[in-house]
Amino acid sequence: MTQIRAILLNQRGALFEWIPICLAIGIGWYFLLRFEPSTAFLVAIFAAATLALGLTRWSGEAFGPLLIAAALVATGFTLAAYRAHDVASPVMSWRYYGPVEGRVVNIDRSASDALRLTLDQVVLERTAPERTPERVRISLHGDQSLSVVPTPGLRVITTAHVSPPGGPVEPGGFDFQRHAWFGQLGGVGYSRVPLLALEPPEKGQLDMLIFGVRMDLAARILEVLPGDVGGVAVAVTTGARSAISQNALEDLRASNLAHLLAISGLHMGLLTGFVFALLRVAIALIPPLALRVQSKKVAAAGALVVAAGYLALSGGNVATERAFIMVAVALTAVMLNRRAISLRAVAIAATIVLFLRPEALLGPGFQMSFAATTALVAVFGYMRDHQISMGPNWAKPVVAVLISSGVAGLATAPIGAAHFNALSHYGLLANLTSVPMMGTVVIPAAVLAFVLAPFGLDWIGLWIMGVGLRWILEVGHFVAGLDGARSFVHGPGVAVLPMIALGFLWLCLWQGRTRMIGVLPVLAAFWLWVSTDRPIGLIAENGALVGVMTGEGRALSKAKGAGFVARNWLENDGESIDQLTAAARWPETRVASLPGGIEVLHLAGKKAVGGFSGCAEGQIIVANLDLPKTASDCILLDPTRLRDKGAIAITTGKNGVKLTSVRDVTGDRLWSPWRAPRTPRQ
Numbered sequence: 001m002t003q004i005r006a007i008l009l010n011q012r013g014a015l016f017e018w019i020p021i022c023l024a025i026g027i028g029w030y031f032l033l034r035f036e037p038s039t040a041f042l043v044a045i046f047a048a049a050t051l052a053l054g055l056t057r058w059s060g061e062a063f064g065p066l067l068i069a070a071a072l073v074a075t076g077f078t079l080a081a082y083r084a085h086d087v088a089s090p091v092m093s094w095r096y097y098g099p100v101e102g103r104v105v106n107i108d109r110s111a112s113d114a115l116r117l118t119l120d121q122v123v124l125e126r127t128a129p130e131r132t133p134e135r136v137r138i139s140l141h142g143d144q145s146l147s148v149v150p151t152p153g154l155r156v157i158t159t160a161h162v163s164p165p166g167g168p169v170e171p172g173g174f175d176f177q178r179h180a181w182f183g184q185l186g187g188v189g190y191s192r193v194p195l196l197a198l199e200p201p202e203k204g205q206l207d208m209l210i211f212g213v214r215m216d217l218a219a220r221i222l223e224v225l226p227g228d229v230g231g232v233a234v235a236v237t238t239g240a241r242s243a244i245s246q247n248a249l250e251d252l253r254a255s256n257l258a259h260l261l262a263i264s265g266l267h268m269g270l271l272t273g274f275v276f277a278l279l280r281v282a283i284a285l286i287p288p289l290a291l292r293v294q295s296k297k298v299a300a301a302g303a304l305v306v307a308a309g310y311l312a313l314s315g316g317n318v319a320t321e322r323a324f325i326m327v328a329v330a331l332t333a334v335m336l337n338r339r340a341i342s343l344r345a346v347a348i349a350a351t352i353v354l355f356l357r358p359e360a361l362l363g364p365g366f367q368m369s370f371a372a373t374t375a376l377v378a379v380f381g382y383m384r385d386h387q388i389s390m391g392p393n394w395a396k397p398v399v400a401v402l403i404s405s406g407v408a409g410l411a412t413a414p415i416g417a418a419h420f421n422a423l424s425h426y427g428l429l430a431n432l433t434s435v436p437m438m439g440t441v442v443i444p445a446a447v448l449a450f451v452l453a454p455f456g457l458d459w460i461g462l463w464i465m466g467v468g469l470r471w472i473l474e475v476g477h478f479v480a481g482l483d484g485a486r487s488f489v490h491g492p493g494v495a496v497l498p499m500i501a502l503g504f505l506w507l508c509l510w511q512g513r514t515r516m517i518g519v520l521p522v523l524a525a526f527w528l529w530v531s532t533d534r535p536i537g538l539i540a541e542n543g544a545l546v547g548v549m550t551g552e553g554r555a556l557s558k559a560k561g562a563g564f565v566a567r568n569w570l571e572n573d574g575e576s577i578d579q580l581t582a583a584a585r586w587p588e589t590r591v592a593s594l595p596g597g598i599e600v601l602h603l604a605g606k607k608a609v610g611g612f613s614g615c616a617e618g619q620i621i622v623a624n625l626d627l628p629k630t631a632s633d634c635i636l637l638d639p640t641r642l643r644d645k646g647a648i649a650i651t652t653g654k655n656g657v658k659l660t661s662v663r664d665v666t667g668d669r670l671w672s673p674w675r676a677p678r679t680p681r682q
Helices: 002-009 016-032 039-086 176-182 206-224 227-238 246-254 265-284 287-292 295-313 318-335 343-356 358-362 364-385 396-420 427-455 458-480 496-509 513-531 563-573 579-583 606-610 662-666
Strands: 096-109 115-124 135-140 155-163 185-191 196-199 422-424 486-488 537-539 546-550 553-556 591-594 598-603 619-623 635-637 648-653 656-661
Touching: 002 039, 016 039, 016 343, 016 358, 016 496, 039 176, 039 343, 039 358, 096 135, 096 185, 096 206, 115 155, 115 185, 135 155, 176 185, 176 358, 206 227, 206 295, 206 458, 227 246, 227 427, 227 458, 246 422, 246 458, 265 287, 265 295, 265 318, 265 364, 265 427, 295 318, 318 343, 318 364, 343 358, 343 364, 358 364, 364 396, 364 496, 396 422, 396 427, 396 496, 427 458, 496 513, 546 563, 546 591, 546 598, 553 563, 553 579, 563 579, 656 662
Parallel strands: 135 185, 598 619, 619 635
Antiparallel strands: 096 115, 096 155, 115 135, 155 185, 155 196, 422 486, 537 546, 537 648, 546 553, 591 598, 648 656
């Protein structure tokens, strides 16, 4: 006990950094539940937190922080629960076809490169207002030559198919229903008819005014810089990626440069750093002013104002909000004569983000951003404390970029691989040759274009910006074309990333020799990752697609249709093939065999389903249309039977073949479709 007490006392002075970690544990606990906690459950959690705080008075200096940590975990849990209920809004539980009316609040492009609109103030025919979603997202397909050009705030109408947000494509997969719930997105769909304008944008609405400025800026950039160069320029200034071609996006992803498109900590840091330095130099060039003001604090305040403007211009998405908070904490520290870059500053930023948006914890943006920042601050802090030199002055910038890229790449690689099932083997090379260009050419040129815009000379800055972005695109294309530029890995189990994160944070934050204990959960997590087997069978949530594992890899039952599901299954398997190739593996007999003598038959279309007359014992029959509701010795899975289950994974174990549904994994949560009635109230 004495030894434990000594270890805990040794953590004094380094405990603040554990606040966001404890909050994150509580938030993660909430999202892992398979049931929605009741009011009584939440009251009990709150009471436990209060009791833990009360007991710190008698627990002593060593063990008191453990009780505070327990209270913070409970706080994280209640924060997540409050946020989930606070954003509650109607979600469609039926398929709708008919007129859709709403106000344009976002314009982007889908994965198939179709123009996509997000509408609020939605009106659906024959649907009561209390059942109408707050927001719907509609992709515009087909001939849209007669459509009105959508603009921010324009009230439009079209005829569209709208459905509830889709669930995970397999048990344990990304939960779009949960993601949509926190974005108050109650329906998604598509239209093949022209978009019509109903009412012009209302005047005086600040959000639509900012949205309009973003669109006007994007149009001006594309006028000066057409093609992918202009598309990337629009992305790094306004956050909109719709003008970038799919080929360019794929090259940037394969070369690990796609993070340059997101307005995140890198862009916000480069911009505010440049403005901060520019203002300090400007003040120094005016001696009377330099003698009367504290240039560092004035420059920090000016950089903070610019950062706030950048946040508004980018549309205020979650990634940019997170970056702004981190930069704001650092600049505020400068104004208060505190160290701007420290683990404590990172902890403050993470705590603020988790308080405002607890659900951000689950996203790759939050995880990668704070993993990279924490690792960089820890490594450079260690080098500073131990007086490790980066070489002569002329080499320090190069060494700093090399260390930064290497450390950030290593810290984020497991997270990127877990979320995107891919590893970029030449990402370090690509970033070493591109990130400096972003900091020394692109960002300063963007500032120059902004300054010259009132005089009609913004094209000068934009031209210079285009030179830098053209270089980045060329680097991305070159690196993506190298042999073995990218490999694919299968997705990990749910425990892997939390174990890696806790081990990594223990190594960074814990004081003393016991710090090396953090290596153990990291190694255990990687062992779990590589030893996890993929399901031998997968069934889509509507019966539209079946995939079974063969000696060659995943075989798919269809060469076309359900493309999103097929792509995700193959990526989660760690395969880089397309759906057509995977479908060629499906047996010509249409019956796929699984271990244990189980056979899977997929019936697609009215003719195949109509010709179904029965099945043998032990067979699994999957159909994309409802099958006869007759008793049978086999397992029948059709849209009606899958409605309250979701997608299904087939695995083997000691007890033979096991079918696990999405509902078995996620349970009944606020965002679960089976919690809601299946027909709309008229």
